[in-house]
Amino acid sequence: MTFSVLARDPETGELGIAVSSCILAVGRAVPSVRPGVGVVAVQARSRRGLGTSLLAGLADGASPDELVKRAAHSAEDADRQIAVLDATGRVAADTAPGSFPVSGHVLGDGWSVQGNMLASTDVLPAMAQAFVAAGGGLPDRLLAALTAGQDAGGDVRGRQSSALLVVGADPVSDEDDGVRMDLRVDDSGDPVAQLRMLRNLQRAYDERDYDTLALFAPEGARDLYAALAASRRGDRAAARTALEALSTRPGWSAWLASMAGDARLAGVQRLLG
Template sequence: MTFSIVGRCRQTGQLGIAISSSSIAVGARCPWARAGVGAVATQNVTLPALGPRILGLLEQQQLAPDAALEQALRESEWSEYRQVTVIDSHGRTAMFTGQQALGVHNAVAGEQCVAAGNLLAGQQVIEAMVDAFERAQGALAARLLAAMHAALAAGGEAGPVHSAALKIVDAQVWPVVDLRVDWADEDPLGQLDALWQAYRPQMQDYTARALNPTAAPSYGVPGDE
């Protein structure tokens, strides 16, 4: 039903998530990230509350990812139905897959990343994601998307994929990348890629506009001078 990867860029400290699913609007429920704190993917039979709860434990109680994940799961019901991955601002990781996870499932930690999925075509899908992320070069977004495409090439989900999302945090409290394809009959990852390619050259400019509107470039939209 879902495969995802959370990752960190060692050079920039950016944290991010790429995720796709056969369900609608996976980006509305599953990816969570907080600048300077961490990133969480909560999936399978999704409990969205786990994302903010784990990030809060990482930030406020300074827990390591495995301790934060364990506490959040202990405090919630139905943990055996959840699949959750975590990375913190130091690159430390944690993962959990409950006994009621759907279909073929797997979770693998790599260098500065964790990938996981359920209802997969095979366990090799997740292994391919980690390998692709570790070997990819460039921006964190590009590396996360490379991992997603590697998953598809390795078989992807057991069924068709319909939604996808990419979320990245940097130095600001808001995401520098928050792109979603909520429903597509075909190739939502390809559409997400196209969104990233369109947004990438403007990404830094939108941060500049927020921090100092007088120094920001204009894009010629109505009312933008």
């Protein structure tokens, strides 16, 4: 009922998973991730707590292969499908004999793709090929694989939800929870495309791409980003117009006053001054 890809970035040590399915809120059901420990996909009719147990096993020093073999011997999980990746890039997967056809998994160097109730046998090879060929950071490579899986047919029942999670290489600390990306589409007619859009929006926030945010941020904040984009270009008239529009929105005048010391807005004020 689901197809997913999990991987480790050999350069940064980041761990991640992307998943899509024709169920509501697949991001709640399939992925389990712990920074500095590993990432797990629990699919088909696996027990809901299995992801937590597998991550605990990784944290205790068990290898992915050991954990998958243990789970494979559990008679109550005849419809189980799991994949386990640890912080060093070791990976193992198992598709139980009772899993829904078409089902299977493909393992690579620090990554795996897996799925069940797929539209065709082309889905997993397409995902594997796309992941290996893709450039960019881990989120983009995961999304490339997920997109290829959807383009090859994806879930035979249709489309509903997707998720993308990426965490850092180091364990959680008081200063850093380790989460690098946590995006979810819980109910959509085209969840993979929607997930790609969210990824691009997250990139715009991270990189302070104000021109993009002026178009795609929530409507109430677009004038702010338009002002910042105009300030970056040195366009005084456009910055003034955007700030004037922003100040007409209820509550924004007080917010602008409270943000007088913000370095980004200081640049706008200098331009207008």
